[in-house]
Every structure is written in structure tokens, then in C-alpha cells.
Amino acid sequence: MKFAGLIWSNLKRRRLRTALTVLSVLIAFLLFGFLGAIKQALVGGVDLTDANRLIVRHRVSIIQTLPVSYMNRITRIPGVVSVTPFTWFNGIYQDPKNFFGSFPVDPAGLLDMFPEFSLPAEQRKAWAETRTGAVIGRGLADRFGWKIGDRIPLNSPIWPKAGSSETWEFDVVGIYDAGKKGADTSGFYFRYDYFDEARQRGKGSIGWYTVRIDSPANSATVAKAIDAEFLNSPAETKSESEGAFAQGFAQQFGDIAAIVLAILAAVFFTILLVAGNTMAQSVRERTNELGVLKAIGFSNERVLAVILAESFLIAALGGGLGLGLAVMLVAAFAPSLATYLPGFFLPPGQLAIGAVLIVVLGFVAGILPALTAMRLRIAEALRRSA
Amino acid sequence: MSNNHEVLVDVQGVDRVFRRGSEEIHVLQKLDLQVRQGEFLALMGPSGSGKSTLLNLIGGLDRPSNGSVAIGGERIDGLNDRQLAAWRARHIGLVFQFYNLLPVLNAQRNVELPLLLTSLSATQRREHAAAALDIVGLKDRNTSFPTQLSGGEQQRVGIARAIVTDPTILLCDEPTGDLDQKSGDEILSLLQALNREQGKTIIMVTHDPHASHRASRTVYLNKGRLLAENPE
Numbered sequence: 029m030k031f032a033g034l035i036w037s038n039l040k041r042r043r044l045r046t047a048l049t050v051l052s053v054l055i056a057f058l059l060f061g062f063l064g065a066i067k068q069a070l071v072g073g074v075d076l077t078d079a080n081r082l083i084v085r086h087r088v089s090i091i092q093t094l095p096v097s098y099m100n101r102i103t104r105i106p107g108v109v110s111v112t113p114f115t116w117f118n119g120i121y122q123d124p125k126n127f128f129g130s131f132p133v134d135p136a137g138l139l140d141m142f143p144e145f146s147l148p149a150e151q152r153k154a155w156a157e158t159r160t161g162a163v164i165g166r167g168l169a170d171r172f173g174w175k176i177g178d179r180i181p182l183n184s185p186i187w188p189k190a191g192s193s194e195t196w197e198f199d200v201v202g203i204y205d206a207g208k209k210g211a212d213t214s215g216f217y218f219r220y221d222y223f224d225e226a227r228q229r230g231k232g233s234i235g236w237y238t239v240r241i242d243s244p245a246n247s248a249t250v251a252k253a254i255d256a257e258f259l260n261s262p263a264e265t266k267s268e269s270e271g272a273f274a275q276g277f278a279q280q281f282g283d284i285a286a287i288v289l290a291i292l293a294a295v296f297f298t299i300l301l302v303a304g305n306t307m308a309q310s311v312r313e314r315t316n317e318l319g320v321l322k323a324i325g326f327s328n329e330r331v332l333a334v335i336l337a338e339s340f341l342i343a344a345l346g347g348g349l350g351l352g353l354a355v356m357l358v359a360a361f362a363p364s365l366a367t368y369l370p371g372f373f374l375p376p377g378q379l380a381i382g383a384v385l386i387v388v389l390g391f392v393a394g395i396l397p398a399l400t401a402m403r404l405r406i407a408e409a410l411r412r413s414a
Numbered sequence: 415m416s417n418n419h420e421v422l423v424d425v426q427g428v429d430r431v432f433r434r435g436s437e438e439i440h441v442l443q444k445l446d447l448q449v450r451q452g453e454f455l456a457l458m459g460p461s462g463s464g465k466s467t468l469l470n471l472i473g474g475l476d477r478p479s480n481g482s483v484a485i486g487g488e489r490i491d492g493l494n495d496r497q498l499a500a501w502r503a504r505h506i507g508l509v510f511q512f513y514n515l516l517p518v519l520n521a522q523r524n525v526e527l528p529l530l531l532t533s534l535s536a537t538q539r540r541e542h543a544a545a546a547l548d549i550v551g552l553k554d555r556n557t558s559f560p561t562q563l564s565g566g567e568q569q570r571v572g573i574a575r576a577i578v579t580d581p582t583i584l585l586c587d588e589p590t591g592d593l594d595q596k597s598g599d600e601i602l603s604l605l606q607a608l609n610r611e612q613g614k615t616i617i618m619v620t621h622d623p624h625a626s627h628r629a630s631r632t633v634y635l636n637k638g639r640l641l642a643e644n645p646e
């Protein structure tokens with residue numbers, strides 16, 4: 029560590045150049061962290077799925093509905109433990125840009141199907157007792173400042189309400205939290221019985237069913253059995269594991285993830301050139317000084333180590349600051365992005381990759397100049413003094 | 415090495431050949447030189463005669479093409495790079511014509527530099543460097559950077575850096591070559607004092623006959639060989 033002062037003071041030799049290099053590295057790692065969080069939000073949902081759950085939807089598309097009567101028939105299929113219905117409500121609060129996922133559900137079935145939703149017992153009870161009751165995610169509640177007891181008016185372009193007004197009104201009776209990090213808390217759930225009774229059309233129809241099965245090993249067999257049950261009926265089904273369903277959904281973002289990766293690769297390649305050039309210049313312009321260090325008794329290996337350490341220091345400074353800033357920015361943006369990008373956070377794995385990248389960058393940028401410095405012959409280096 | 419008449423530097427039959435493309439340049443040929451402990455030797459000769467080359471061989475900065483170099487009875491011409499580096503750190507103090515201080519370090523830290531290679535603690539390093547700066551008369555300029563010092567002062571810092579490890583030999587390559595008469599004289603007086611009062615063995619390359627008068631002996635390098643008399 030006694031060489032730290034020497035290494036540090038070399039970085040101060042050209043403050044502007046060092047600052048610019050560190051800044052470029054910082055921006056690269058900031059981008060790395062931020063894009064990492066976005067990618068996590070887009071494709072990370074797959075990790076949160078439960079292999080014990082299947083999604084049963086209309087064979088043609090998720091928009092087509094299934095009869096409510098399928099529920100009992102699915103329940104009877106061997107391997108099925110429980111079934112609960114979902115429907116895409118497409119609720120709009122005041123303005124179409126206030127978008128969030130909203131679903132009429134069976135409260136008991138939902139909470140039983142998704143143990144990762146944590147909801148206090150008295151709020152469960154209130155939901156069971158309130159026909160117009162809605163349970164909303166913590167993220168959604170924070171976004172609009174909604175509290176228990178609030179009455180929320182929603183419009184649905186798909187499911188207008190019957191009666192004098194097409195606007196639905198729901199009473200917030202509960203707010204659920206996520207049991208797992210990155211889990212979605214942007215949902216708005218309300219009672220199917222109230223919904224079915226009050227909607228203008230489509231009564232008795234369901235968007236899709238979520239099915240719990242006895243073992244992930246049976247998922248293919250059970251899915252096939254369900255689809256066979258409804259073969260040749262007006263509404264044929266397509267069943268797949270929740271993971272496959274999420275994957276198909278995430279596939280749309282898969283390309284984005286690839287683009288993100290390509291951008292990052294280009295950024296890091298550029299940064300490598302920037303940092304490598306800085307190090308090469310820094311070695312070239314002090315050939316004479318390196319000769320002096322060697323003359324004084326610094327071994328070739330020690331000179332190599334000093335130059336590499338400088339390179340690592342630049343990478344660590346820029347990379348550390350960049351990742352730190354990314355963590356702060358992601359944390360700052362997460363609440364406001366919660367509804368568009370639930371699960372927007374920087375996973376520890378991404379930070380670990382960042383740390384590895386810092387080391388790689390420091391090494392690759394520094395190794396060639398360091399080898400040049402190491403191979404400098406003293407007498408020749410010193411001859412360049414005048 | 416306590417005996418004042420003992421041979422400290424023993425160069426025997428040394429050749430140094432440089433290659434420039436297909437051409438071979440014989441800079442030193444069958445050169446012999448003995449320097450005794452406590453001597454202050456001036457090495458003179460025309461430009462390009464090989465003075466720096468010889469100094470580099472004695473200081474373990476370079477190896478001879480042929481012949482042997484022994485310092486204090488230890489052969490150094492066969493040591494590998496790493497061994498030579500460690501040997502230089504222990505035995506050699508170098509003073510350069512253009513001072514060669516590190517511009518990013520202040521005087522104190524420039525002088526401490528060779529001590530980084532020793533096992534001294536930070537406090538000891540600071541004390542040793544302060545003592546060396548005191549010897550060269552720059553105790554108060556320890557926080558100054560090279561650009562804030564005059565040429566003469568920079569050379570004093572250079573000398574402090576060279577003596578801070580208490581080396582076996584001080585090798586100076588034209589230490590006054592870049593200085594005016596007055597500063598040059600001060601540097602020479604300093605070297606003379608180090609030689610007389612502390613018994614430092616010094617080998618100094620110089621073009622200046624005045625400077626050589628300060629030495630206890632002068633040798634001349636001409637066409638690759640050493641002469642005791644000025645050939646001109």
C-alpha cells in the first residue's frame with residue numbers, strides 16, 4: 029500500500045484527462061446499471077412465476093373469453109388442485125395514460141392461488157363483505173396516493189357498466205404487498221360477482237383461468253388433459269405453464285434485451301479504447317520517469333504492477349461511481365416507474381457482473397501499456413531525458 | 415568495505431557492443447578500471463566516448479558484452495534483471511544531469527521514493543528523507559514540487575534522493591551539466607563534502623575541467639579505453 033501515493037499522484041498528473049476518462053467509465057457503468065434494471069423489469073417476471081401454476085386461455089388469443097362453466101370442468105381433471113378466473117378489465121382512471129392492470133377476480137381463489145400476495149386478515153374479511161370492494165397493490169396505491177376507504181371511478185372500453193353511468197366505482201378495502209422482490213404490486217383487483225352482474229354484456233364469460241396443479245412434473249400432462257377436455261367445443265383452450273406464458277409475454281421484450289446488450293457491448297468497447305488510450309499515453313509520456321524508477325531499483329514486475337494499478341484505479345473509480353449512481357437513480361425512479369415497469373430494480377447479480385467488468389476493464393486497458401513499461405530498457409529510457 | 419584502500423569497483427576487460435541494424439558499435443573495449451573505497455573519481459572524455467555507458471555498467475543499469483564488473487567483491491555482470499534491481503536499490507545512488515525528479519511528487523516524496531523499496535515504516539521513511547534534505551540544505555523546501563525549484567535546488571533534491579538509502583557508491587552523470595557556474599560550484603562542494611565528511615565513494619562524469627579539479631582522481635575515456643592523462 030505504500031505505493032498508493034505514487035499511483036494516486038500519477039493520476040493527478042493530467043487532471044483533466046483523468047477526469048474525462050473516469051467520467052466516460054462512469055457513464056458506461058451508469059448506463060450498464062440503468063439498462064440492467066430495465067432489462068430486469070422486462071424479462072425478470074419469468075423468474076417470479078410458479079411452476080405449480082398453469083394458465084388456461086382461449087386457443088385463438090388472450091382477448092377471446094371462455095365460459096364461466098369451464099371452472100368446474102377444469103377442477104375435475106386429475107392433477108388439478110384449484111382453479112381461479114381472471115379477466116382483463118383494462119380499467120382507465122381519468123386519463124388513458126393512467127394505465128395499470130385491473131382484473132375482476134374471485135377474492136378467496138386469488139389469494140389462495142397467489143400466496144406471494146400478502147394481505148392482512150381484516151382486509152381479506154372486508155373484501156369478502158364489500159361487494160364493490162377492491163384490493164390494490166402497494167405500488168399502485170403509492171402512485172396515485174390511494175388509501176383504504178377511497179372510492180375509485182374507473183372506465184373500461186371493453187366492459188362498460190350497465191345502467192345510467194358507464195363508469196364503475198370501487199371502494200379500496202385492502203392494499204397488498206409483494207412477498208418477493210421485484211414482484212408486481214401494480215395490480216387492481218375487484219370482485220367478479222359484482223363485475224358480472226353489473227356489466228352490459230358478456231355475462232358469464234371469463235378471460236382466462238389460473239390453475240394450480242399437484243406437481244410441476246405433471247404440468248405437460250395436465251395441460252394436455254385440459255385442452256383435450258374442451259376440444260371441438262366453441263371455445264377451445266390453450267394451456268401452458270405460467271413460466272411459458274410469462275416467457276411468451278417477455279419474448280416481445282427479448283429483442284429489446286438483445287438491443288440493450290448490443291448497446292452495452294458497444295459502449296464498453298469504446299470505453300476500453302478510451303481507458304486504454306489514456307493508459308498508453310500516460311506510459312508513453314513518462315518513459316524517462318519509468319526509467320528513473322527502474323534505475324532507483326524498481327523491478328520490471330513492480331513497474332508493471334504500478335501501471336496496472338493505475339488502470340485498475342481508473343476503472344474502479346469510474347465503475348464504482350457509475351454503479352453507485354445507477355443504484356441511486358434506479359431507487360429514485362422505481363416508484364414513478366412502478367406501474368409501467370414493475371420489478372424495476374438492480375438485481376445483486378447485475379452488480380456482481382459490474383464488479384467483474386470493472387476488473388476486466390482495468391486489466392485489459394492497462395495490460396499493454398504496463399507490458400511496454402515493464403520491457404523498457406533503463407539505459408534507453410534514460411537517454412530520452414533531454 | 416571499511417578499509418579505505420580496498421578496491422570497491424573492479425571493472426576488468428569489459429567490452430560493450432551496441433548493434434544498430436547490421437552495424438556493430440564497439441563503445442568500450444577491453445576496459446579496466448579500479449576505484450577504491452572513499453575515492454572521488456572524475457570521468458572525462460569527448461561526447462559519445464562511452465562515459466554514460468561505463469557508468470551504467472558500474473551501476474548495474476546495463477550489462478557488459480564481455481568482461482566482469484565487481485562491486486565490493488560481488489560480481490554483478492551475471493545477475494538477472496530482478497536481482498540487479500534489488501542490488502541497485504541497496505548499493506547505488508544515482509544523480510542525473512537533468513535531475514530526473516518525478517514532477518508529480520514534492521521534494522520530500524521524491525526523496526522518499528527509493529525508500530519505498532526498503533522495509534522502513536512510513537515514519538522512518540519520512541525521517542530519513544527529512545535528514546537527507548537537511549544534508550543538502552533544503553530542509554524547508556520539502557513540500558515544494560520540482561517546478562517550484564531552481565535547477566540547483568532540483569539537483570540538491572536529486573542528490574538527497576541518491577543518498578537517502580546510504581548507498582555504497584554515488585554515480586553522477588554530468589551533475590552540473592545543466593547548471594550555471596555558481597549553482598554548479600555549490601553542487602560540487604556538496605559532493606566533495608559527502609566524499610570527505612561521510613566517506614562516500616563517488617564516480618562523476620563531467621565535461622568541465624573545473625569540476626574534475628574537485629575530484630581526488632581523474633580518468634579520461636578515449637576511443638573505448640581509459641587513460642590517466644588527458645590525451646589533448
Ligand SMILES: Nc1ncnc2c1ncn2[C@@H]1O[C@H](COP(=O)(O)OP(=O)(O)OP(=O)(O)O)[C@@H](O)[C@H]1O
Nearest residue numbers: 408432433434441460461462463464465466467468
Ligand atoms: N542503447 C544504445 N544503442 C545503440 N547505441 C548506443 C546505445 N547507448 C549508447 N550508444 C552509443 O554509444 C556511444 C557512447 O554513448 P554514451 O552515452 O556512453 O556517451 P557519453 O560519453 O556519455 O556521451 P555524452 O558526453 O554525450 O553524454 C554513442 O555513440 C552512442 O550513440
Ligand SMILES: [Mg+2]
Nearest residue numbers: 465466467587
Ligand atoms: Mg553521457
